[in-house]
Amino acid sequence: MEIAKALGVEVWLRGGWAMDFFIGEVTRDHVDIDWFAWAEDAPALTGGLLRYGYEPLPGSPAGQQLDFCKQGVENSFALLSKDRFGHVVVAGGPWAGEMWPEGMLDAPDGRIGALRCRIISPRAQIKIKQMMPVWVAGRPRRRKDTEDIARLEAALRERGTRPA
DSSP states (O other): OHHHHHHTOOEEEEHHHHHHHHHTSOOSOOSEEEEEEEGGGHHHHHHHHHHTTOEEOOOSOTTTEEEEEETTEEEEEEEEEEOTTSOEEEOSGGGTTOBOOTTTTOOOOEEETTEEEOBOOHHHHHHHHHHHHHHSTTOOOOHHHHHHHHHHHHHHHHTTOOOO
């Protein structure tokens, strides 16, 4: 977050950490940190991460995601773009142009203690976790995703909001 802020780059937590920042506490162990960032900021973000000792990881299609590791912790930045109608879409790779859930980037900041961070909306997080096995053929539904969906739905209900 500090690197992105220093670079003037917007990032949003996604995945398990986004859920925890929405709920306000760490609910489970995490092996990585998942982010969203604008594709146009990828060169600046890459340069900043490299200057701070992050090592690039191979694997993701160019233009779709940046993957880095530092001190054994992976940070993955799924890249975003907008289509001609202003919808947030996948920036590159085989799913380039596919829409992300409406309102995904409109959530208020999440917080754990004094630490605040931009997060994707909990409804978008639920949708992504529900649909990932459909969108990515052969990817099984993971137990942690099912548990995360239940936690997010319960947190939304506690706040008087319908989960879907």
